[in-house]
Amino acid sequence: MLLRGTDALKEAAAAGHALPGFVAYNLETVQGLTAAAEAAGRPVIIRAGSGPFKHAGREALIRLALDAAARSTAPLGVHLDHGRDLDEITVCLEAGYTSVMVDGSHLPFVENIAVTKEAVRRARDHGAWVEAELGALPGDEDVSTDGVAQSTAMTDPQQAAEFVAATGVDALAVAVGNVHGFTKHPVRLDLEWLAAIHEAVPVPLVLHGASGLPVEELHGALARGVAKVNVNAELRRACLEATRVTLPSALPGSDVVSLWAAGRDAVRDAALEVIGRLSPRPAGADA
Numbered sequence: 001m002l003l004r005g006t007d008a009l010k011e012a013a014a015a016g017h018a019l020p021g022f023v024a025y026n027l028e029t030v031q032g033l034t035a036a037a038e039a040a041g042r043p044v045i046i047r048a049g050s051g052p053f054k055h056a057g058r059e060a061l062i063r064l065a066l067d068a069a070a071r072s073t074a075p076l077g078v079h080l081d082h083g084r085d086l087d088e089i090t091v092c093l094e095a096g097y098t099s100v101m102v103d104g105s106h107l108p109f110v111e112n113i114a115v116t117k118e119a120v121r122r123a124r125d126h127g128a129w130v131e132a133e134l135g136a137l138p139g140d141e142d143v144s145t146d147g148v149a150q151s152t153a154m155t156d157p158q159q160a161a162e163f164v165a166a167t168g169v170d171a172l173a174v175a176v177g178n179v180h181g182f183t184k185h186p187v188r189l190d191l192e193w194l195a196a197i198h199e200a201v202p203v204p205l206v207l208h209g210a211s212g213l214p215v216e217e218l219h220g221a222l223a224r225g226v227a228k229v230n231v232n233a234e235l236r237r238a239c240l241e242a243t244r245v246t247l248p249s250a251l252p253g254s255d256v257v258s259l260w261a262a263g264r265d266a267v268r269d270a271a272l273e274v275i276g277r278l279s280p281r282p283a284g285a286d287a
Helices: 007-015 027-040 050-056 058-071 086-095 109-124 157-167 191-200 215-222 233-250 256-278
Strands: 019-023 044-047 076-083 099-102 129-134 171-174 205-207 226-231
Touching: 007 019, 007 226, 019 027, 019 076, 019 256, 027 044, 027 058, 027 076, 027 233, 027 256, 044 058, 050 058, 050 076, 058 076, 058 086, 076 086, 086 099, 086 109, 099 109, 109 129, 109 157, 129 157, 157 171, 157 191, 171 191, 191 205, 191 215, 215 226, 215 256, 226 233, 226 256, 233 256
Parallel strands: 019 044, 019 226, 044 076, 076 099, 099 129, 129 171, 171 205, 205 226
Antiparallel strands: none
């Protein structure tokens, strides 16, 4: 079923847990993510966006993700990730996406506000919610790069409050030391800075680049207003490792189906593990 509206996001923020956002690249990753959501019985957001469109084709991936979500027994949101083109945002909204991310983090502050306001206006006409980003993260959303170091640029709490008030966004992605993908250098979140943003901003926060974060840091972020967590590199690595292991037995018979199935199942299992980390914790668990 399609997960529409912001109720699940707001409930997660209030309860100190989070919705996972996972990237879908093709049929097998869509199947794996759907299976994980159904097995866990938890809402999941499928991120089918600009990067994956270059591989699968925009219309094909849009249809795959929306059809899978509509047919699933689990609540699944379908989300445009890192949308920088208002025309592409409109295409996804008209197709039926439940949410979009407008990424103006590369723009000057005033221009980021302007493009985000326009995306919010368009989304309201289609009943979708909007995530925006303030404070760009280093790294690539689709490929881990060892040379990427932790950024010292942080989302300013007061600027974030001004941005949310001016744009009307429903969720805000922030930079608090997080990095896209795996890196050689340990990533440490500035939880005090995150708490200051949470105090200043009245909407749920989003944490990009959560792959490989220590569980205690992740839970610290959930206790400080983060209600959506994006994880991608962990699933990509699991998929690649499974296909590497399967390849020798698949080659003699040219058995591509077993290779694709191994990758799909690895994505499912990795997603289930992440869902467990983000699910409601027992009373008294450390924040």
